[in-house]
Amino acid sequence: MKQLIRQEYAYLFEEELLCDIEKVGSLKKVKKGTQLMEIGAVITAIPLLLDGAVKILREDAKGDELLLYFIEKGDSCAMTFSCCMGSSKSKIRAIAETDAKLIMLPVTYMQLWMTKYQSWQKFILESYHTRMMELLETVDTLAFLKMDERILKHLQDRAKVTHNEVIHTTHQNIAYDLHTSRVVVSRLLKKLENEAKIELHRNWIKVLEL
DNA sequence: ACATTAAGTGATT
DNA sequence: AATCACTTAATGT
Numbered sequence: 726m727k728q729l730i731r732q733e734y735a736y737l738f739e740e741e742l743l744c745d746i747e748k749v750g751s752l753k754k755v756k757k758g759t760q761l762m763e764i765g766a767v768i769t770a771i772p773l774l775l776d777g778a779v780k781i782l783r784e785d786a787k788g789d790e791l792l793l794y795f796i797e798k799g800d801s802c803a804m805t806f807s808c809c810m811g812s813s814k815s816k817i818r819a820i821a822e823t824d825a826k827l828i829m830l831p832v833t834y835m836q837l838w839m840t841k842y843q844s845w846q847k848f849i850l851e852s853y854h855t856r857m858m859e860l861l862e863t864v865d866t867l868a869f870l871k872m873d874e875r876i877l878k879h880l881q882d883r884a885k886v887t888h889n890e891v892i893h894t895t896h897q898n899i900a901y902d903l904h905t906s907r908v909v910v911s912r913l914l915k916k917l918e919n920e921a922k923i924e925l926h927r928n929w930i931k932v933l934e935l
Numbered sequence: 936a937c938a939t940t941a942a943g944t945g946a947t948t
Numbered sequence: 949a950a951t952c953a954c955t956t957a958a959t960g961t
Contacts, residue, residue, distance in 0.1 A: 872949065895941065906950055911942055913949095927941060927958055 726752045730828065733775050733799055742842045746773075750828040755821045762819035768808040770829035774798050777825025778886035780902075782818045792879070792902040794859040795822060795886045803856035806849055809835050823887050873913040875903055877922060877934075884932045892930045 730746055738746070750773070755761065761772070764784055779796045781804070796802060796819075804817050809832035838845040866875055879902065884890050896914060900907045914930070917923045924931035 897941080907942085908944090908951075909949060912944085915943075925942085 726750075726828075729775050729826065734773070737799075737848055738844045739842060742838065742845055745834070745838070746828065746830065749834055750830045752826065753829055754826050755824070757821055757824050759821045759825075760818065761821060761827075762802070762804075762815050762817065764815055764818050766815045768805050768815055768832060770831055771801060771805045771809065771835060773801050773828045773830065775826040775828060777827075778822040779819050779825060780822045782820065782902075783816075784818060789904055790818075790901050791904045793817065794856070794863055795882060797886050800855070801848075801852050803853045805832070806835070806853060822883070872903070872905060872909060873916060876910060876913050877917055879903060880923065880930060880932050881935055884935060890932045890935065892932065893928060894930065895928060 727747055729752070730743060730750075734746075735743065753772075761779060762768070774796055776798050778798075779802075781793045781796060781802070782790045783793050784790050802819065804815060807813075808815060839849065840846075866878060870878065876899065879899065880892060883892050883894075896910045897907045899914075900910045903910070914923065914925055918925045922932075922934040924933060
């Protein structure tokens with residue numbers, strides 16, 4: 726665990742903070758598809774992603790999902806910050822997009838470290854900022870892009886976070902993430918394939934244009 | 936060979 | 949862009 730933390734965070738945090746993280750954090754390994762956070766759940770720990778990718782989803786009243794953004798290694802979830810400050814419940818759902826390793830830090834250390842370590846404070850603020858930017862980008866995508874562009878962007882994002890141009894998924898799953906129907910996804914994917922931007926196969930898609 | 940699940944398509948709104 | 953109804957194709961048993 727020591728090496729893992731240092732590998733990803735040594736350049737961000739000072740030695741003393743790294744020691745503290747080692748002391749109070751617990752390493753968690755999860756497999757692809759594992760649900761890490763549920764809507765309404767009380768947040769007891771702040772995750773630091775060491776490896777892998779996590780997708781963050783919002784859900785509407787009917788239970789339909791919408792993908793907000795991906796979290797990659799070196800990131801944390803800004804949701805947990807705001808939640809443990811106001812001790813409110815999670816407004817989002819988090820699911821491991823790939824196998825992932827993360828460190829769970831009890832929320833009680835959050836405030837203490839904010840004043841104790843300026844590197845922690847900087848990390849939290851920067852992390853908050855990048856999350857905000859990603860969310861803005863998602864809003865832009867939703868508001869201004871057509872569905873075919875949204876699908877292509879979604880595939881490219883997924884290829885990026887998994888570091889693999891081949892994505893294992895079904896048309897139905899893409900439809901859930903983008904909050905549309907499978908038929909529409911199938912049609913537009915076909916169009917993208919004709920434009921030589923992707924390659925379609927059963928249960929996997931290869932992104933050609935990255 | 937058969938059942939199941941994923942993907943493709945025309946027509947309609 | 950969504951939905952329906954249906955077809956075709958891939959895959960597991």
